[in-house]
Amino acid sequence: MARRWTNDLTLADATPEAAFWNRRQIMAGLAGSGLAAALGTSVQAEEALDPNTWEEVTNYCNFYEFGTGKGDPSAYADRMTTRPWSVTIDGLVDRPGDYSFEQILGEMTLEERIYRFRCVEAWSMVVPWQGFELADLLNMAGVQGGAKYVSFETLYRPSEMPGTAYKVLDWPYREGLRLDEAMHPLTMMATGIFGKPLPNQNGAPLRLVVPWKYGFKSIKSVVRVTLTDQEPPTSWNMANRREYGFYSNVNPDVSHPRWSQASERRIGGGLFAKRQPTLMFNGYGKEVASLYEGMDLARHF
Numbered sequence: 001m002a003r004r005w006t007n008d009l010t011l012a013d014a015t016p017e018a019a020f021w022n023r024r025q026i027m028a029g030l031a032g033s034g035l036a037a038a039l040g041t042s043v044q045a046e047e048a049l050d051p052n053t054w055e056e057v058t059n060y061c062n063f064y065e066f067g068t069g070k071g072d073p074s075a076y077a078d079r080m081t082t083r084p085w086s087v088t089i090d091g092l093v094d095r096p097g098d099y100s101f102e103q104i105l106g107e108m109t110l111e112e113r114i115y116r117f118r119c120v121e122a123w124s125m126v127v128p129w130q131g132f133e134l135a136d137l138l139n140m141a142g143v144q145g146g147a148k149y150v151s152f153e154t155l156y157r158p159s160e161m162p163g164t165a166y167k168v169l170d171w172p173y174r175e176g177l178r179l180d181e182a183m184h185p186l187t188m189m190a191t192g193i194f195g196k197p198l199p200n201q202n203g204a205p206l207r208l209v210v211p212w213k214y215g216f217k218s219i220k221s222v223v224r225v226t227l228t229d230q231e232p233p234t235s236w237n238m239a240n241r242r243e244y245g246f247y248s249n250v251n252p253d254v255s256h257p258r259w260s261q262a263s264e265r266r267i268g269g270g271l272f273a274k275r276q277p278t279l280m281f282n283g284y285g286k287e288v289a290s291l292y293e294g295m296d297l298a299r300h301f
């Protein structure tokens, strides 16, 4: 990839002393992208990238393999064995195989990125991730010319995953991206949060993070990555295709059939918690809108 995305925030910026400088950076970015007007006031923009706390990020989770409650993953995910771990990379690649987690880490450049994270259930967080670009992993395996999509699978190990006893989803959990979305420099494979290895409930030892899409696209505890020439089936789309489309880009103008996506509730914040407007592409429009030029995003939701 010729173009590498550069982070506007680092973990160090999340410290109180750096907060003022950090917010200036954010505002500059928003003004440049024309999002400041869409946001309405600068106060909302400032709040938008203030990271959540470790407690919020690790205790309010979605990981249905451990149960459907927000507290189930933190209660049960420590049952999951994450060593040894390997990722099978197969399909339309030059070097298919089982890559151990250690081998992958050895090949990748880790960096820190603070991203907005927006769940389809209309809550949001801001998380400081560590990880590498998915493009680097795909290039390691060598993407072949005919590849058009990437599909992902989560570990399916019922003995360690109490939630899989229930057929809420068709296990293993599956997700997919179009190849250009997968190769985009914003798309990362995270291995840590807040400078520490990923806790199991957040998808140890490695999970996808696609910041401009609803949270369910960011599949956890990945064991398989397959390059294909067909749009792959995905768990939420299979469960309910009217409610969960393949693209699932954050879009305030397209409501979920059962609720509005126009605003979101920021997790945490206590007394000052309030709803804020949902941003098109979760605020990453400047970087990703061009991927969808000419597409009807109400149809391809």
Ligand SMILES: Nc1nc2c(c(=O)[nH]1)N[C@H]1C(S)=C(S)[C@@H](COP(=O)(O)O)O[C@H]1N2
Binding pocket: 057, 060, 061, 062, 063, 064, 065, 118, 119, 120, 154, 173, 201, 202, 203, 214, 215, 216, 217, 218, 219, 220, 221
């Ligand atoms: N394997 C797997 N990945 C998953 C999920 C899941 O249930 N299983 N939930 C998704 C949803 S709906 C969201 S919002 C995010 C939550 O990530 P977090 O708990 O780290 O905030 O993980 C996504 N990845």
Ligand SMILES: [Mo]
Binding pocket: 062, 118, 119, 120, 121, 214, 215, 216
């Ligand atoms: Mo979600």
